[in-house]
Amino acid sequence: MNIAKVIVDVPASSINQTFDYQIPKQFQGVLQKGMRVIVPFGPRKIMGFVVEFTSQTELTKLKDILEVLDLTPVLTNELLELGRWLAEETLSLYITALQAMLPQVLKAHYQKELIRLTDEEMTNELENFFAGRDVIPYEEVDHSPVSYYQLQKAVQDGDIAVNYLVKSKITKKRVTMIKPLRSSHLLEETLLDLSTNAKKQHELITFFIENPAPIEKRTLIHKLQTSNATIKNLVDKHILENYSEEVYRNPFDDESIVQTTALELTEEQEQAIIPIKEKIVANEHDVFLVHGVTGSGKTEIYLQAIQDVIKKGQEAIVLVPEISLTPQMVKRFKGRFGSKVAVLHSALSSGEKYDEWRRIHRKEVQVVVGARSAIFAPFENLGIIIIDEEHENSYKQEDNPRYHARDVAIHRGKNHQCPVILGSATPALESYARAQKGVYRLAVLEKRTNSQAMPEVEIIDMRKELHAGNRTMFSRSLKERIEQCIQRQEQIVLLLNRRGYSTFVMCRDCGHVKECPHCDIALTFHKNSNQLKCHYCSYEEPMPTICPECSSDLIRYFGTGTQRVEEALTQLIPEANVIRMDVDTTRRKGAHEKLLNQFANREADILLGTQMIAKGLDFENVTLVGVLTADSMLHLPDFRSSEKTFQLLTQVSGRAGRHELPGEVIVQTYTPDHYSIELASEYDFTQFYKKEMAMRKTFKYPPYVFLALMTISHENQVKVIQTTQKITKMLLDHVSDETVVLGPTPSPLARIKNRYRYQCMIKYRNEPHIRTLIQNIIQNFSEETRKDDLFITVDMQPYQMM
DNA sequence: AGCACGCCGACT
DNA sequence: GTCGGCGTGCTC
Numbered sequence: 124m125n126i127a128k129v130i131v132d133v134p135a136s137s138i139n140q141t142f143d144y145q146i147p148k149q150f151q152g153v154l155q156k157g158m159r160v161i162v163p164f165g166p167r168k169i170m171g172f173v174v175e176f177t178s179q180t181e182l183t184k185l186k187d188i189l190e191v192l193d194l195t196p197v198l199t200n201e202l203l204e205l206g207r208w209l210a211e212e213t214l215s216l217y218i219t220a221l222q223a224m225l226p227q228v229l230k231a232h233y234q235k236e237l238i239r240l241t242d243e244e245m246t247n248e249l250e251n252f253f254a255g256r257d258v259i260p261y262e263e264v265d266h267s268p269v270s271y272y273q274l275q276k277a278v279q280d281g282d283i284a285v286n287y288l289v290k291s292k293i294t295k296k297r298v299t300m301i302k303p304l305r306s307s308h309l310l311e312e313t314l315l316d317l318s319t320n321a322k323k324q325h326e327l328i329t330f331f332i333e334n335p336a337p338i339e340k341r342t343l344i345h346k347l348q349t350s351n352a353t354i355k356n357l358v359d360k361h362i363l364e365n366y367s368e369e370v371y372r373n374p375f376d377d378e379s380i381v382q383t384t385a386l387e388l389t390e391e392q393e394q395a396i397i398p399i400k401e402k403i404v405a406n407e408h409d410v411f412l413v414h415g416v417t418g419s420g421k422t423e424i425y426l427q428a429i430q431d432v433i434k435k436g437q438e439a440i441v442l443v444p445e446i447s448l449t450p451q452m453v454k455r456f457k458g459r460f461g462s463k464v465a466v467l468h469s470a471l472s473s474g475e476k477y478d479e480w481r482r483i484h485r486k487e488v489q490v491v492v493g494a495r496s497a498i499f500a501p502f503e504n505l506g507i508i509i510i511d512e513e514h515e516n517s518y519k520q521e522d523n524p525r526y527h528a529r530d531v532a533i534h535r536g537k538n539h540q541c542p543v544i545l546g547s548a549t550p551a552l553e554s555y556a557r558a559q560k561g562v563y564r565l566a567v568l569e570k571r572t573n574s575q576a577m578p579e580v581e582i583i584d585m586r587k588e589l590h591a592g593n594r595t596m597f598s599r600s601l602k603e604r605i606e607q608c609i610q611r612q613e614q615i616v617l618l619l620n621r622r623g624y625s626t627f628v629m630c631r632d633c634g635h636v637k638e639c640p641h642c643d644i645a646l647t648f649h650k651n652s653n654q655l656k657c658h659y660c661s662y663e664e665p666m667p668t669i670c671p672e673c674s675s676d677l678i679r680y681f682g683t684g685t686q687r688v689e690e691a692l693t694q695l696i697p698e699a700n701v702i703r704m705d706v707d708t709t710r711r712k713g714a715h716e717k718l719l720n721q722f723a724n725r726e727a728d729i730l731l732g733t734q735m736i737a738k739g740l741d742f743e744n745v746t747l748v749g750v751l752t753a754d755s756m757l758h759l760p761d762f763r764s765s766e767k768t769f770q771l772l773t774q775v776s777g778r779a780g781r782h783e784l785p786g787e788v789i790v791q792t793y794t795p796d797h798y799s800i801e802l803a804s805e806y807d808f809t810q811f812y813k814k815e816m817a818m819r820k821t822f823k824y825p826p827y828v829f830l831a832l833m834t835i836s837h838e839n840q841v842k843v844i845q846t847t848q849k850i851t852k853m854l855l856d857h858v859s860d861e862t863v864v865l866g867p868t869p870s871p872l873a874r875i876k877n878r879y880r881y882q883c884m885i886k887y888r889n890e891p892h893i894r895t896l897i898q899n900i901i902q903n904f905s906e907e908t909r910k911d912d913l914f915i916t917v918d919m920q921p922y923q924m925m
Numbered sequence: 926a927g928c929a930c931g932c933c934g935a936c937t
Numbered sequence: 938g939t940c941g942g943c944g945t946g947c948t949c
Contacts, residue, residue, distance in 0.1 A: 129949080135926050142949040165948040166928060182949060233927095272940055275929090910944080 128175035130217050131164055139216045140187055145185040149410045157196030157203055161189045161289045168287040170231035172221055172472035183902050201538050213522040214917045223524055228393045228477045230481055234288040235261035241282040268854055294474055297367045302337035304364050307385035322352040362919045363449040369477040374471055374818050378383035382460040383457055387425050393567035396424050402542040413546040413556040415568030417777025421546045425509050426459050437506025438489045442528055444515035445494040446735050450716050456492045467493030498528045507538040513545035514770055519922040526921055549770040556826040579781040580804035584795045601789045609728045613746040617731045618775050619688055620755045632675035643874040649681040653831050704732030753792040753800055760923050764825045765799040769811050772803035823886050831885040832921040836914040840879040847881040853900050862887040
């Protein structure tokens with residue numbers, strides 16, 4: 124077994140296979156599956172993953188593995204298998220799947236350098252270029268007058284060599300530590316020798332007599348109110364020692380977390396957790412859908428199930444949507460399980476993510492709380508997987524590998540023979556349908572733990588407001604309630620559902636709308652920079668003062684950005700103190716938390732924001748929730764738009780009256796009789812489920828069919844349409860009669876970055892060879908994809924139709 | 926992907 | 938002879 128099969132870091136379909144390498148003597152026995160290696164590949168050196176060993180090969184000559192990058196495998200056998208499954212399932216490359224399971228810092232970076240080999244005089248250009256140096260970074264060629272031809276010749280003649288480097292950007296954080304170099308009683312003697320003037324040094328030594336353990340320099344300075352100079356003085360006298368130690372970055376302030384213990388469960392919770400616990404004990408896989416209204420105590424069920432798993436010596440993964448992975452949420456898990464918890468989410472720096480990942484990898488934690496990619500946590504003894512708010516779209520990755528964390532969770536649950544829990548107040552239709560069919564076990568929590576009723580929801584017809592002469596975006600009723608609330612010193616959450624709306628610029632005279640010259644989309648106005656920007660290609664131009672079409676000066680921006688709502692709000696209710704939360708105000712690190720803390724401390728009356736405020740927040744003083752534009756995503760080209768509207772309204776309503784104070788909700792809409800809005804206001808999930816399922820059945824959408832979406836893009840519109848047409852036909856020729864193939868249809872975003880985009884949608888029920896078929900079709904166009912800049916992407920379970 | 930190699934045409 | 942610009946084929 125001295126040959127390693129390696130998946131190399133080259134994301135191309137022609138390289139989507141293992142390559143055999145000889146294992147040199149020094150690595151035999153230490154090299155394991157799942158380790159990263161550096162291998163020669165053609166003229167270069169690249170990173171790869173060892174996925175298998177063998178003693179036989181068809182090739183006559185093998186190259187050697189050059190280096191082994193890891194001491195222990197970064198991927199377990201289970202994850203290697205999972206990667207293969209994931210690649211097949213999502214029609215992506217094995218290497219892409221493997222990379223997706225690891226923190227970004229483990230990705231290799233490639234550099235080249237030129238090395239002078241000859242002592243003899245080279246051409247003038249080359250001598251000037253090297254300027255006496257023996258090694259130069261390759262990029263310098265670009266800024267030098269040396270021609271590629273000259274370089275090529277010098278390399279051929281053996282005067283210069285190209286060296287290929289593989290770099291990793293792993294950085295380990297180090298801190299300076301201070302420790303005494305003498306034992307306590309020797310320190311006491313030292314104290315006697317010290318000049319009486321050296322008060323600070325005296326204090327410092329006294330401190331170490333009492334606390335001889337090493338301490339971080341920063342903490343020491345802070346604690347004793349001393350200085351760097353004082354410490355340095357004692358270090359120079361060899362009384363103290365200065366050394367650096369590797370530490371994990373800890374993005375969370377653990378000290379402020381209060382430990383909690385298991386709460387008494389309600390009868391409902393008890394009923395829900397019993398079958399889960401049974402599966403944990405029996406080491407059996409099963410999927411549970413916990414359908415519990417907001418405030419019904421789902422999290423406590425998770426916590427107690429995890430408790431059992433840890434007791435058994437097993438591990439737990441908890442997935443939480445990106446948006447609700449707030450410090451509040453983290454505290455609940457750290458409060459119960461303390462240092463056994465690692466947290467993974469996108470707001471962490473790549474170094475922090477790596478540190479949290481290493482804590483999992485080294486088995487220093489038993490619980491991971493994280494966003495989508497935490498599903499790949501390298502645990503080897505999983506006892507439970509929990510997906511909270513399982514209906515959330517953020518569990519679907521929107522680039523390759525386009526996986527849904529729910530599917531990965533269930534696959535891993537089978538691998539580890541452990542239960543998977545899906546929890547939500549508004550389950551995805553797919554999940555609920557499976558529970559109805561008996562594929563999943565359903566548990567229902569109908570009561571809130573505080574026995575408070577869900578807040579009353581009032582629907583306001585904004586058309587009537589308009590007819591009554593109210594042109595603001597606040598209905599009279601909402602304005603009144605806000606004012607009452609402020610008077611009672613209670614707080615308000617206002618949700619601006621901005622999806623589908625944006626601040627576009629239109630000429631009031633001729634109706635001309637400023638669009639991006641490279642994409643078929645209106646430009647968005649950014650007030651602080653007075654620029655128009657394209658969200659898809661980052662094109663930017665200054666806001667025009669006159670209309671470019673008709674030269675009218677009545678060109679204005681429209682739409683409802685949070686900024687504008689804030690302005691209008693302070694105009695309408697001047698006494699209101701508003702905190703605005705959107706991408707702009709939360710960009711800086713920690714800004715999110717800071718704003719929420721301010722609101723929790725009642726420094727403002729109103730929290731105004733986009734989607735990000737709808738989920739998981741829990742403020743006891745909030746009694747009014749206002750939804751400014753409930754129907755803004757109802758008209759998007761997406762068969763899930765009703766479902767999303769229902770979910771959002773239900774979620775946001777749960778933000779009011781979570782504690783003693785009763786809450787109320789006001790929903791403003793132009794389509795008050797739409798079933799998703801009506802039924803959300805009555806909290807009638809079952810009725811919504813029935814209605815929506817009927818719709819899905821008539822229009823052939825999931826969960827009645829599976830979807831696959833192929834998107835084809837190219838600079839030439841005719842070519843795209845023709846290619847999409849061909850693909851559609853090829854599909855139709857090979858699928859069963861039941862299967863529907865729609866296309867070519869222009870993508871909802873028909874042009875991005877000067878490329879036209881057309882799509883083809885496949886709706887199928889039973890098509891066992893669909894993946895092979897699509898793969899073959901893509902293979903068929905591989906020439907054109909390579910040479911003619913044609914792009915074909917596939918999404919096997921699209922959530923975004925764009 | 927990214928690299929070498931080879932062929933072509935342009936320029937000097 | 939010196940250059941850049943493609944198209945093609947290969948990577949254990």
